[in-house]
Amino acid sequence: MPFRLLISLGLLCALLPLHHGAPGPDGSAPDPAHYSFSLTLIDALDTLLILGNVSEFQRVVEVLQDNVDFDIDVNASVFETNIRVVGGLLSAHLLSKKAGVEVEAGWPCSGPLLRMAEEAARKLLPVGNHIDVLTGKWVAQDAGIGAGVDSYFEYLVKGAILLQDKKLMAMFLEYNKAIRNYTRFDDWYLWVQMYKGTVSMPVFQSLEAYWPGLQSLIGDIDNAMRTFLNYYTVWKQFGGLPEFYNIPQGYTVEKREGYPLRPELIESAMYLYRATGDPTLLELGRDAVESIEKISKVECGFATIKDLRDHKLDNRMESFFLAETVKYLYLLFDPTNFIHNNGSTFDTVITPYGECILGAGGYIFNTEAHPIDPAALHCCQRLKEEQWEVEDLMREFYSLKRNRSKFQKKTMSSGPWEPPTRPGILLSPENHDQARERKRAKQKVPLLSCPSQPFTSKLALLGQVFLDSS
Ligand SMILES: *[C@@H]1O[C@H](CO)[C@@H](O)[C@H](O)[C@H]1NC(C)=O
Numbered sequence: 001m002p003f004r005l006l007i008s009l010g011l012l013c014a015l016l017p018l019h020h021g022a023p024g025p026d027g028s029a030p031d032p033a034h035y036s037f038s039l040t041l042i043d044a045l046d047t048l049l050i051l052g053n054v055s056e057f058q059r060v061v062e063v064l065q066d067n068v069d070f071d072i073d074v075n076a077s078v079f080e081t082n083i084r085v086v087g088g089l090l091s092a093h094l095l096s097k098k099a100g101v102e103v104e105a106g107w108p109c110s111g112p113l114l115r116m117a118e119e120a121a122r123k124l125l126p127v128g129n130h131i132d133v134l135t136g137k138w139v140a141q142d143a144g145i146g147a148g149v150d151s152y153f154e155y156l157v158k159g160a161i162l163l164q165d166k167k168l169m170a171m172f173l174e175y176n177k178a179i180r181n182y183t184r185f186d187d188w189y190l191w192v193q194m195y196k197g198t199v200s201m202p203v204f205q206s207l208e209a210y211w212p213g214l215q216s217l218i219g220d221i222d223n224a225m226r227t228f229l230n231y232y233t234v235w236k237q238f239g240g241l242p243e244f245y246n247i248p249q250g251y252t253v254e255k256r257e258g259y260p261l262r263p264e265l266i267e268s269a270m271y272l273y274r275a276t277g278d279p280t281l282l283e284l285g286r287d288a289v290e291s292i293e294k295i296s297k298v299e300c301g302f303a304t305i306k307d308l309r310d311h312k313l314d315n316r317m318e319s320f321f322l323a324e325t326v327k328y329l330y331l332l333f334d335p336t337n338f339i340h341n342n343g344s345t346f347d348t349v350i351t352p353y354g355e356c357i358l359g360a361g362g363y364i365f366n367t368e369a370h371p372i373d374p375a376a377l378h379c380c381q382r383l384k385e386e387q388w389e390v391e392d393l394m395r396e397f398y399s400l401k402r403n404r405s406k407f408q409k410k411t412m413s414s415g416p417w418e419p420p421t422r423p424g425i426l427l428s429p430e431n432h433d434q435a436r437e438r439k440r441a442k443q444k445v446p447l448l449s450c451p452s453q454p455f456t457s458k459l460a461l462l463g464q465v466f467l468d469s470s
């Protein structure tokens with residue numbers, strides 16, 4: 001089946017230098033520590049597992065662990081590095097057990113790929129982004145759903161689901177009302193002047209094609225489908241989505257005629273197909289496979305289409321092609337993929353900190369299509385909270401110990417202070433009540449629950465110090 005061919009070729013070629021030790025473009029051996037090379041590997045890693053290539057996933061994990069060095073001097077974009085490298089490593093970390101990689105005892109709350117993700121993320125922290133905050137004025141006064149704000153809207157919805165945060169969803173729904181009131185015309189979304197509401201650019205940007213997928217995530221299927229069908233007519237006109245499309249003129253916009261094999265329309269097709277089973281969505285998928293193979297396939301990889309009017313190619317393959325486009329296409333056609341799990345199966349993982357229920361489905365994709373299991377996040381986050389709680393109590397204990405020690409030094413100057421034989425008495429009744437009060441306050445029933453060792457049994461481990469007399 002041509003589709004399988006595309007998949008295997010795309011990945012094979014991206015990883016070819018590693019696989020065969022083939023020379024780089026200048027004849028030298030490829031260096032896995034090379035920033036853009038590592039970036040492609042990291043970005044494509046979870047795609048390997050979703051496509052079912054477990055052995056290759058394992059091999060790439062080893063290569064990354066042995067070779068990647070974030071201590072390099074490059075001008076990396078904070079946003080891109082965050083979504084591709086940090087997101088890719090996090091997702092690979094969470095999927096590594098499924099891929100048969102031997103994981104350490106603390107997984108999913110610890111592991112080598114998680115530590116790499118943290119290292120990469122820390123490198124980004126002190127770096128500023130290109131926001132000019134001096135004037136506090138809007139530089140551009142165009143409002144729309146595309147470039148510049150797309151990931152913001154996407155993360156309001158996905159963040160609300162992943163973090164179970166109602167405030168984020170409320171914010172999105174508020175924006176959504178304004179977007180529908182002022183930017184929507186015949187199920188197209190235009191750019192409008194933000195103070196007057198007049199149309200400033202009657203243009204559809206290919207980046208905006210994520211919107212129907214996002215609408216389907218909030219259950220707005222009918223609107224999503226109508227907008228999707230508008231966008232699909234543009235695809236049919238050109239065999240791809242031009243970066244900008246002038247809606248009233250029905251044609252591409254000058255200097256924006258390219259199609260770098262972006263994933264957004266396919267991503268929306270995947271979400272909508274899960275929601276509706278409408279075969280039109282598979283047609284888009286089939287068209288995409290055809291276009292990609294007919295127009296963009298080159299000897300080793302799939303090239304950016306520089307101009308959809310004459311199908312000229314550019315000498316580059318974007319990293320999101322393997323990370324996103326291939327992944328969403330595959331998921332569109334693979335209804336039994338583990339990513340689509342509806343909760344009917346799951347894995348129970350015993351960690352030193354407690355039991356976690358993982359892999360039950362409901363994966364949230366970051367904006368570079370790296371899936372995150374919300375249950376893993378929840379499981380490890382709970383662990384953190386409980387650690388903090390124990391740390392609080394420890395701090396309290398040591399502060400008491402110091403105060404008592406001071407007191408005893410004052411009253412009896414004989415010998416150093418010895419710990420009491422029954423340490424439980426160190427917690428005065430007041431302190432004890434306060435601690436329990438705090439414990440109760442933190443025990444909100446989580447929406448996504450992941451059973452973990454109860455707080456009291458953890459205290460028992462530290463029982464030399466604390467006695468839970470309840
Ligand atoms: C996994 O990927 C490697 C490299 O692309 C390829 O050689 C191998 O045949 C693939 N294995 C499977 C099972 O698809």
Ligand SMILES: *[C@@H]1O[C@H](CO)[C@@H](O)[C@H](O)[C@H]1NC(C)=O
Nearest residue numbers: 035071072073074075076077
């Ligand atoms: C990064 O950008 C700065 C400012 O444009 C420049 O001075 C520096 O040489 C660049 N560093 C690298 C490694 O490209």
Ligand SMILES: *[C@@H]1O[C@H](CO)[C@@H](O)[C@H](O)[C@H]1NC(C)=O
Nearest residue numbers: 174176177178179180181182
């Ligand atoms: C949207 O339009 C309706 C009706 O015209 C109006 O009542 C509502 O306040 C508008 N909402 C926003 C967020 O602008």
Ligand SMILES: *[C@@H]1O[C@H](CO)[C@@H](O)[C@H](O)[C@H]1NC(C)=O
Nearest residue numbers: 335336340341342343344345
């Ligand atoms: C969930 O998925 C399983 C396996 O694919 C299927 O048998 C079952 O009918 C599904 N359940 C629901 C509620 O969709």
Ligand SMILES: *[C@@H]1O[C@H](CO)[C@@H](O)[C@H](O)[C@H]1NC(C)=O
Nearest residue numbers: 396397399400401402403404
């Ligand atoms: C210990 O003493 C300090 C001042 O000497 C006081 O601020 C602190 O609250 C005391 N700690 C406890 C737990 O009583």
